[in-house]
Amino acid sequence: MLFAGVLSMVGLGVASVIVYRGYARDLREPQEVINSNTIGSSVIYDRHGNKLYEYIPEFEGLRDPVALADISPYLLAATIATEDASFYGNPGVNFRGLARAAWENLTPFGSDLFEGSGGSSITQQLARNIYIDFDERSARGRTGAERKIKETVIAFELKQNYSDDQILEWYLNQIFYGANAYGAEAASNQFFGKDAKDLTLAQAALLAGLPQAPGDYDPTNSDKLPFAEARQLQVLDLMIEHLSTVNSIPTLGDKNNPLLTLTVAEIEAAKDEPLNFVDTSIDILAPHWVWYVEAEVTKMCHAGLFEPPADLSCDKVVRQGGLRITSTIDLGLNSIAERIVNEELSRTEAQYGGHNGSLVAIRPGTGEILAYVGSRDYDREDIDGEVDIAQSLQSHGSTMKVYTYLKAFEDGWVPSTFVEDEKLVLDVGGLPRAVNNWNNSFLGEITVRTGLSQSVNTTAVRTLMDVGEDRMRALAHRMGITDLRQGDCGPTITLGACEVKLIDQTFAYAVLANNGTMIGRPTSEDLPDGYRELDQVSVLSITDADGNPVYTFNHPEEVQVVESAYAYMITDILSRDAIYWSRLTIDRPAASKTGTSEEFRDGVLMGYTPDLAVGVWMGNADNSQMAPGTFSSVGSGPIWRIFMGEAHAYLELEPRSFDRPDDISVIDCEGHSEIFKKDTPAVKDGDCRGPDGRGGTATPTPAGPVFPTTSGDPTPTPDGRFAFFYTVREGDTIESIAEMFDVDLQDLIEANSLKEDDIISSGYVLVIPRQAVVSPSPVPDPDPSPDPEGVIVPVPSGGD
Incomplete structure (x- = not known):
């Protein structure tokens, strides 16, 4: 069989079928594996839907999976020309890469000779990225050879069970492009500030060249930008070299409808196109709030206020849960x-x-x-x-x-x-x-x-x-x-x-x-x-x-x-x-x-x-x-x-009084008033007590005296009238104040949470409803007073 023959090339011989079945047995569906590995970055918004930040998963980065149709055809073409020109039609492996693997396993030079030399097909790279953990991917020697065999077997299985378009979509959403960006959509936004479907040919070629060595080709690093640009030119040359392949890529499985019809001249022109990079620093609004909410959501999960996505712990729910968190703050x-x-x-x-x-x-x-x-x-x-x-x-x-x-x-x-x-x-x-x-x-x-x-x-x-x-x-x-x-x-x-x-x-x-x-x-x-x-x-x-x-x-x-x-x-x-x-x-x-x-x-x-x-x-x-x-x-x-x-x-909040509880009594105390809890005698002496320490009638505490902080002008309301704050003077009555401002007596009483039998006295500040048409005379600021603060002061040596 084909699979056994291929595996024999890489050193398995007669055990090929057994090994193949061992790796292929119970292979989980790729999307399930992707979801369990990382659902994606979580995003936090303010209460009105304004994005504040995207939480970058630890050891992973930004992810924003999209459909293949939402990725520029230029990037598809550049990726295939660079990584696997035989992708459409091959059985999941690049046979030139397999020959190299055989050489590494069967010659005395060992695997180190060609380590990192590439050659893996797109499907093999996908298998490696989603089915093989990081430590195994980094292994050399015998373990590295076993990893190569494993990813080859998985690649065969993927090609047998899924369409080329589906595999390419998974690949372009998983590959690492650098700058914390995993996948074409995240990378496109990170480097160019645009969606992947809007990439130019020049930009697509630059992105397609990054996965080979994201750190070495980092375009955000001024020292490495020349290498990234040189790599982009290599990709464009590969597109010219494989032009017939590029122009035969089908449109979403339609073999009779090619995705592109590029010419050599168009590709050459792309070498001079501006790339228009954007600032790659991570945007974050209200940063302390963002970190506070991350901690709060984690604690909410631990407390059972919500269940985390399957196979994800509460400690990872924000960084890897793909959540959309609408927070309470108003960004404005x-x-x-x-x-x-x-x-x-x-x-x-x-x-x-x-x-x-x-x-x-x-x-x-x-x-x-x-x-x-x-x-x-x-x-x-x-x-x-x-x-x-x-x-x-x-x-x-x-x-x-x-x-x-x-x-x-x-x-x-x-x-x-x-x-x-x-x-x-x-x-x-x-x-x-x-x-x-x-x-x-x-x-x-x-x-x-x-x-x-x-x-x-x-x-x-x-x-x-x-x-x-x-x-x-x-x-x-x-x-x-x-x-x-x-x-x-x-x-x-x-x-x-x-x-x-x-x-x-x-x-x-x-x-x-x-x-x-x-x-x-x-x-x-x-x-x-x-x-x-x-x-x-x-x-x-x-x-x-x-x-x-x-x-x-x-x-x-x-x-x-x-x-x-x-x-x-x-x-x-x-x-x-x-x-x-x-x-x-x-x-x-x-x-x-x-x-x-x-x-x-x-x-x-x-x-x-x-x-x-x-x-x-x-x-x-x-x-x-x-x-x-x-x-x-x-x-x-x-x-x-x-x-x-x-x-x-x-917030368009109109002034209003503090609600006075029903069990508060206001006592008249020889020119000033004081409050008590009804039916509760005071246990200590004070300057205001009734005969039995409770009850009595006097002016209630209304909104609390308030002076305007600036000019003293009244505050406009939506109907063009005003709400005032009036300080009661000697001789004023609730009736005379209502008449002064031409407001309904009952409205004035309700606006200030007064009782029917309450008596007002000088010094109180009343809210005058907005129906008022006469402005009171400006209220002066209170007499200046020293700052009311106090601090603990040690007794100085020898002092008192």
């Missing part, structure tokens, strides 16, 4: 965030010495991450731009105080509870350590509202010592913090003594925006009991290589992790008081908290509206200090304020 909004971070740092870095920044934006109502800036510039080595600050452990300073006071509220404290702001010295490892305030002064007996809004350190530490570090830590874990696992932070944990991640902190503040409700997807983190049950959402959908859905974020899940009244107390303080103290008001109701670490190494601003929670970090990735006095209110604060303004406009 992310670009706004990147621009603002970079512009503000460029403006301030000479003064403040903070050269890097990070920003995370989450939609509280769904838990979806809409913007993610891991650092100012991923490609800048001088600022360690590749470090993803959003996932790095950093001190978040006084932004940690919300967990302390929230725990105190759970214990029966209220915003009006008294707490001492006096000199405080801690025993730290047997040494005294003073807890000072930002201005090294003390206010005496103050309320929780004042302590939190003005970021007073001593009151926060005293409160922490009352509620207990472990209990505060447990609350932070419930709200979304995945770190703080060490038990030696001490009372200054409330000042940022132990580090957390910006992504976690932003998610936790989104819980505050939701009045204590965590909204997201089931967690894929490996967390201890008592930690958060949900994660922020980074992926909207995943489809497999065939377009079948494997994961869809249909709807968020909700977990009430803190009672709504207590979460609202924090929001009320941060939106009515703290945001003014830090001078970071925006054009709508908003809450914010500043945080600056010791020695000004980190500046953090956490803030939110009902529609967007945003965390901003500013500092240096190498943990070096910024300039003294670089409080977050002047560093990261402006980044937050500018982004919040542009983000809400970009």
Whole structure:
């Protein structure tokens, strides 16, 4: 038989039939083998379908299989002329190559004499690439000869069972062209920025010459480009040499319809055609986000949120799974965030010495991450731009105080509870350590509202010592913090003594925006009991290589992790008081908290509206200090304020109030008002209590006082009218304000979440519905105040 005779040529003799059957037995279908080896590169998109990146499979590269009809006929012709002129019609082997194999096995020179000299047919190369693993392909000597026999047997089998067109299609989709590109489509896009069907003759000839030695002929390397161009000329000469073969290649199996009718003149002209290479650097948008989502998808797979493609582990699902991942970020909004971070740092870095920044934006109502800036510039080595600050452990300073006071509220404290702001010295490892305030002064007996809004350190530490570090830590874990696992932070944990991640902190503040409700997807983190049950959402959908859905974020899940009244107390303080103290008001109701670490190494601003929670970090990735006095209110604060303004406009979100829970009561306290949880008496003294510590009627907390950040002009709405923010003055009533702006009284009440029997008092800011036709007089900015930050300061030697 033919096969036995051929195998005898390469040294098998009478055992040829047995050997042949051994290699041919149970041969898997090529497409099945291809799919199991690699389904292909996965691609990540933003929520609107904009491509962010194609994940390159480790040890494999970019792949984009296409049909033979979608590959330029020039590339088919150039490949056949170069690799296997007898391809159409041969039994799967190049007999000249087989003769060489016989020489290698039967002469004393051994296989090394002709190693790497080529001669394998297209079908043999396909057999080698998909059926023989890398180590076996690289073998020499006897093992190399056995590999040659094996690929020859497989090549015969392939030609017996599949059409020439099918084999050629598999080959052109599997062959390595260099620059991480496997297959004609990936290579065409990588080198020329076009699909394989659009290649010119000159470009096709260059590609056809690369598989022989992709590293030596790398056209992206200026030193090797001349060799690539010389190789291209060789390919064109081979096309002329085999012109009759080139012009007899059938069109998709139609022997009566030749694919090409090239002339020598046309081929010669191609030698002078421009190749028009494109930049082969891998495009990547939002790089830190791309790597974050890769890790998240892997964890989601391990957690059983979706099943990986068959025969593929979760650790390889992104790089080799051929997935199409639609992520949650909005590329347009992310670009706004990147621009603002970079512009503000460029403006301030000479003064403040903070050269890097990070920003995370989450939609509280769904838990979806809409913007993610891991650092100012991923490609800048001088600022360690590749470090993803959003996932790095950093001190978040006084932004940690919300967990302390929230725990105190759970214990029966209220915003009006008294707490001492006096000199405080801690025993730290047997040494005294003073807890000072930002201005090294003390206010005496103050309320929780004042302590939190003005970021007073001593009151926060005293409160922490009352509620207990472990209990505060447990609350932070419930709200979304995945770190703080060490038990030696001490009372200054409330000042940022132990580090957390910006992504976690932003998610936790989104819980505050939701009045204590965590909204997201089931967690894929490996967390201890008592930690958060949900994660922020980074992926909207995943489809497999065939377009079948494997994961869809249909709807968020909700977990009430803190009672709504207590979460609202924090929001009320941060939106009515703290945001003014830090001078970071925006054009709508908003809450914010500043945080600056010791020695000004980190500046953090956490803030939110009902529609967007945003965390901003500013500092240096190498943990070096910024300039003294670089409080977050002047560093990261402006980044937050500018982004919040542009983000809400970009997302077309109208201003709205924070929802006041039904179990919140507002008490009139001799000229000012305070909030309590209904039917819950305060357990400590304060400056505002009813006779029994509960109940009462007074002005509710509406949206929270908000001043325009720029000119004070009202904000246009789609119907051409305006939404205003009006500060209530002495003598105003809800009826007189409705009359002043010519708005319906009920509309005004609903816009501000008021109750029928609520009484407003001076100092409150009301949202005036957009039906208003009269603009209020501009509201002046609040009186300037020092930055509200505080840092932990050791007691100087001999000082007090």
